[in-house]
Amino acid sequence: MSASTLRIALVGNPNSGKTALFNLLTGGRQKVANYAGVTIERKEGRFCAPSGRVMQVLDLPGAYSFDAVSPDEKITRDVLEGRYPGEAVPDLVVCVADATKLPLHLRFLLELKRLGRPVVLALNMMDAAKRRGIEIDIPELQRRLGVPVVETIAVRRGGARALIEHVDGHLPVAPPHDAEATGGDLHAEVRTLLAAAVRVPRATAVLDDALDRVALHPVAGLVILTAVMFLVFQAVYAFGKPMSDAIGGGFDALGAQFALWLAAGPLQGLVVDGLFGGLGTVLGFLPQILVLFFFILALEESGYLPRAAFLLDRMMVSVGLTGRSFIPLLSSFACAIPGIMGTRTITDPRDRLVTILVAPLMTCSARLPVYALLIAAFIPSHAVFGAFNLQGLVLFALYAAGILGAMLVGWVMKRTRRDQSVHALLMELPAYRMPGGRDIAIGLYERGMIFLKRLTGVILALTVLMWALSSFPAPPAGATGPAIDYSIAGYIGRGLTYIFAPIGFNWQMSIALIPAFAARETAVAALATVYAVGGDAAGAGLTHALASNISLASALSLLVWFAYAPQCMSTLAVIKRETNSWRNVAISFGYMFVMAYAASFIVYQTARWFA
Numbered sequence: 001m002s003a004s005t006l007r008i009a010l011v012g013n014p015n016s017g018k019t020a021l022f023n024l025l026t027g028g029r030q031k032v033a034n035y036a037g038v039t040i041e042r043k044e045g046r047f048c049a050p051s052g053r054v055m056q057v058l059d060l061p062g063a064y065s066f067d068a069v070s071p072d073e074k075i076t077r078d079v080l081e082g083r084y085p086g087e088a089v090p091d092l093v094v095c096v097a098d099a100t101k102l103p104l105h106l107r108f109l110l111e112l113k114r115l116g117r118p119v120v121l122a123l124n125m126m127d128a129a130k131r132r133g134i135e136i137d138i139p140e141l142q143r144r145l146g147v148p149v150v151e152t153i154a155v156r157r158g159g160a161r162a163l164i165e166h167v168d169g170h171l172p173v174a175p176p177h178d179a180e181a182t183g184g185d186l187h188a189e190v191r192t193l194l195a196a197a198v199r200v201p202r203a204t205a206v207l208d209d210a211l212d213r214v215a216l217h218p219v220a221g222l223v224i225l226t227a228v229m230f231l232v233f234q235a236v237y238a239f240g241k242p243m244s245d246a247i248g249g250g251f252d253a254l255g256a257q258f259a260l261w262l263a264a265g266p267l268q269g270l271v272v273d274g275l276f277g278g279l280g281t282v283l284g285f286l287p288q289i290l291v292l293f294f295f296i297l298a299l300e301e302s303g304y305l306p307r308a309a310f311l312l313d314r315m316m317v318s319v320g321l322t323g324r325s326f327i328p329l330l331s332s333f334a335c336a337i338p339g340i341m342g343t344r345t346i347t348d349p350r351d352r353l354v355t356i357l358v359a360p361l362m363t364c365s366a367r368l369p370v371y372a373l374l375i376a377a378f379i380p381s382h383a384v385f386g387a388f389n390l391q392g393l394v395l396f397a398l399y400a401a402g403i404l405g406a407m408l409v410g411w412v413m414k415r416t417r418r419d420q421s422v423h424a425l426l427m428e429l430p431a432y433r434m435p436g437g438r439d440i441a442i443g444l445y446e447r448g449m450i451f452l453k454r455l456t457g458v459i460l461a462l463t464v465l466m467w468a469l470s471s472f473p474a475p476p477a478g479a480t481g482p483a484i485d486y487s488i489a490g491y492i493g494r495g496l497t498y499i500f501a502p503i504g505f506n507w508q509m510s511i512a513l514i515p516a517f518a519a520r521e522t523a524v525a526a527l528a529t530v531y532a533v534g535g536d537a538a539g540a541g542l543t544h545a546l547a548s549n550i551s552l553a554s555a556l557s558l559l560v561w562f563a564y565a566p567q568c569m570s571t572l573a574v575i576k577r578e579t580n581s582w583r584n585v586a587i588s589f590g591y592m593f594v595m596a597y598a599a600s601f602i603v604y605q606t607a608r609w610f611a
């Protein structure tokens with residue numbers, strides 16, 4: 001027997017546990033969540049079977065059938081039919097089926113069999129099936145299907161043993177399996193199979209049904225949804241804020257130490273203010289961002305999100321969106337990029353485009369440091385209406401501004417559409433599930449690493465660049481003003497004020513917008529650097545430098561700018577990739593620029609009137 005690599009593809013209905021199985025087999029860390037349409041790209045991994053043979057595993061997007069309609073389902077079909085560029089047809093197809101949903105998932109297996117490739121059926125979620133009293137006669141099922149059947153529990157260690165043993169014994173030659181293209185009625189075939197090999201107790205999901213009666217109730221459901229969202233928001237501040245403050249304080253202290261060692265000058269400005277003050281402030285947000293992700297991950301695993309999408313569907317349709325947009329938009333609170341990629345599961349191209357265009361208006365986690373810095377500098381921390389903190393209220397208003405902006409844009413686009421038809425929301429409701437610690441830990445680790453890589457990569461590089469631009473060239477002999485006025489940054493910044501003066505930005509704020517276009521958080525470090533090099537920070541800290549150099553009206557204007565402005569570059573690149581159109585990039589950039597400028601103009605001019 002040859003020891004060549006065996007190429008295995010995991011396919012099946014959405015949410016059947018393919019990715020969980022992939023992670024278990026290969027030690028991968030791909031995203032697993034309890035709703036249909038999590039995996040939207042082909043992912044590859046490997047493992048070594050007990051015999052020493054190397055197995056290459058493909059995780060593919062879930063598909064309901066091969067009459068593929070959405071962009072993610074098309075990938076799966078192309079791979080299986082050998083039409084995926086640069087990829088040979090897999091040696092073995094593992095059809096992953098949820099054992100608690102056999103009536104639906106067996107249909108897919110029958111379709112697969114017709115492709116004539118070697119297939120094995122992995123009956124996954126056997127733990128859940130047993131708990132519900134579902135009995136499956138495996139030998140009988142195997143005999144009737146004519147394909148090998150193995151049991152798996154993808155979320156348990158050792159839960160793929162039977163599958164590994166099976167694939168290990170599989171020869172990489174592809175015997176023409178019984179490709180009986182009967183073309184008969186798949187429904188009838190499934191019914192006969194089920195009657196012969198599966199016994200399902202009458203009431204399988206009593207608890208789920210009881211929970212749904214409350215969660216999907218038009219009134220009680222909305223109350224619960226509001227309470228859940230409110231709790232998440234509160235938790236980010238209650239748990240995350242103290243940790244963030246502690247980290248921020250630590251970096252300030254470190255910076256103060258360096259200030260004693262380094263001679264005063266541009267380099268001290270870079271190290272003390274740019275790196276410790278600026279990047280330290282940004283790093284301080286890691287705990288808060290992780291708390292936010294913890295809740296998003298737990299919600300994703302619970303099975304609650306598609307229910308929330310149902311509840312909000314009518315509301316979302318009235319503003320030109322659809323319930324299907326809910327999950328992509330929710331993930332955009334972390335970052336617009338996964339949100340925009342998540343829209344691949346939306347079959348209607350119009351609905352998908354609207355969702356892509358409004359996703360960047362959701363407040364992504366990169367905006368948090370900028371918001372928090374400006375709020376700390378300008379908004380007093382006193383209580384309003386007894387219970388609420390004014391700073392927290394302003395932050396809440398900024399999140400709300402993003403959501404309201406998205407509703408407005410969706411509504412306008414709906415009015416300009418020629419085709420006003422609306423599709424009913426068809427979405428699978430997954431079983432409720434207790435979030436597992438391991439999956440959440442993996443998700444948090446992944447997110448934390450992405451954040452740290454940004455910080456030590458693009459944000460650090462941009463901060464050093466800003467420092468260089470503000471320090472060189474040195475002022476000519478006999479210059480009277482601060483050195484930064486003669487630097488490249490000074491010139492560019494003053495040039496930009498022609499555009500930004502009407503909305504209240506001074507030249508330091510204007511130039512900070514440039515690196516922020518690559519990564520928003522950099523605005524914090526850039527302001528820190530510019531003011532430090534200009535000699536304004538003077539060790540008193542960035543918050544103080546801002547408060548003494550920028551008016552309240554300008555600060556409010558900058559906050560609103562960050563809520564709506566077209567950012568960041570990577571988001572625009574993803575829009576180009578996902579829609580394959582520069583026109584959509586231009587529309588996205590254009591409408592957001594106009595919206596941000598108009599909103600900032602109104603806020604600045606109004607605030608100036610009152611001040």
Ligand SMILES: Nc1nc2c(ncn2[C@@H]2O[C@H](COP(=O)(O)OP(=O)(O)OP(=O)(O)O)[C@@H](O)[C@H]2O)c(=O)[nH]1
Binds near residue numbers: 031039154
């Ligand atoms: N109880 C139990 N839950 C499982 C098992 N396998 C997967 N899950 C859960 O099922 C849900 C879906 O798992 P995924 O691996 O994301 O499913 P998928 O098939 O990759 O889904 P798509 O990528 O959307 O097609 C997650 O909540 C998993 O934790 C299992 O064997 N038992």
Ligand SMILES: [Mg+2]
Binds near residue numbers: 020060062
């Ligand atoms: Mg998946």
